[in-house]
Amino acid sequence: MTEYLTNESKRRWNEFADDYAQMTKKYGDLHKEILLTPNLLTLIGEVKDKTVLDAGCGEGYLSRLLAGNGATVTAVDFSERMIELAVERTTEEDIHYGQANLENLSEFTEGQFDAVVSNMVIQDVSNLSAALNELYRVLKIEGCFVFSILHPCFITPESRWEKDEQGEKLYWKVDDYFKEGQFEQRFGTKDRVFAFHRTVSTYINTLIKTGFTLEEVVEPKPSRDQIEKHPDFEEDLRKPDFFVFKVKK
Template sequence: MKKNIDTEEAMIRWDSFAESYAANHSDQGDAHKEVLLNPTLFSLMGTVEHKKVLDAGCGEGYFSRLLAKSDAIVTAVDYSQKMIELAKHRTPDEFSIKYYQGNCEDLHFLVDSRFDIIVSNMVMQDLENVEKAFREMYRLLVDGGTFVFSILHPCFVTPESGWVKDDYGNKLHWKVDQYFYEGVYEQRFGDEEKVLLFHRTLTTYINTLLTIGFRLEKITEPKPTQAMLKKYPSFEEDFRCADFVVFKLKK
């Protein structure tokens, strides 16, 4: 675990392996997004047709493209300039998605009360100052607007968490440690350089959102459907503990 590291250093790391990250994403994202996150996000957002939607932390843009296919009016931002370049390259000409390079902690170039819906998919744990990011999301939403975001589940994905295995490699149980530590830590992304994640307790997330003025409507811990288990049998282990948690809030 490290100290005195901010969002900019975290995003520099993402920029350095944007290509390999994008290579692991199809039109549905990676397998975890296809199986667990995409269905949950769309369910919580409700209809997006003709709605002004901000994809806050779009990465290589797969979710922005899914939104555009659903006839949303899409604006997308990401701190990584390389990710924005990849997103633009992967976006068909018929999708009029507006892409911007920008840190979700400070999106001053976007005007107040602009969006009906903001979705942020696996981004908030990458930001050092999540309160600033949440305040920006609140500022950018219309009154009554919806904010949906997914993160690594802070109760289970903590510094030094992971599977405990027997001598044969069988997964015995999932170990959680350092839950009440709040700060930055490193986690390996595939075979690449380690990414920086900023851990916070569930209490911190929820109380910060409520203090800003959001109204919490729903929390979902995604599980695989039987249909997805037929396609991806290895996701059976996701019934043992939750990898992600998804929030739906209203302004």
């Protein structure tokens, strides 16, 4: 079953890759630029002269930022089209790109990387334990793994704004939180891409079972300055869309 889901997920990401890449600028799309990229870079810390794996790199914007900060970056994605786009877009940095499913990173050796980063990918993997085990294996002892996901408490399969008759947003509705499983995200070119809803306890307990130690978590929210510049982000103070983990081997 997970093999079918992984193949179908990869097919959808390949189909969506060009449109997704179009939305991605130097620091990601606006949500990433404001909420995710600064938090990920802060949590990962100094990367100069470190070996970093960008797991599920997409078109590679974060890999390029890390390489620009002095890291030796290896970046993988299971979508061949994403990797083609990442290679095309990487004109100045020396990044080793490759196609790989995070559930099987057999081309990398145990303890190969000083740090691993994964931006908005882990909620997409069909076999969470397999992916976390592989990322743990390729990380050095004491190395950190920083990753962001859709917030498991708020972005659930049926979550949405409830609106009044004038279309004003009344509140964000969440239901069926404990029903884990595959669902379709809100974007995709023809077929919407997959994600897997899991509870917070599933994430934390799977991390612990894998051997990771929890170091820090962040629920990103915009600053007042950012809201002044981008007023639409006011609603991001009502509920977080993302959850960021820093764990250590």
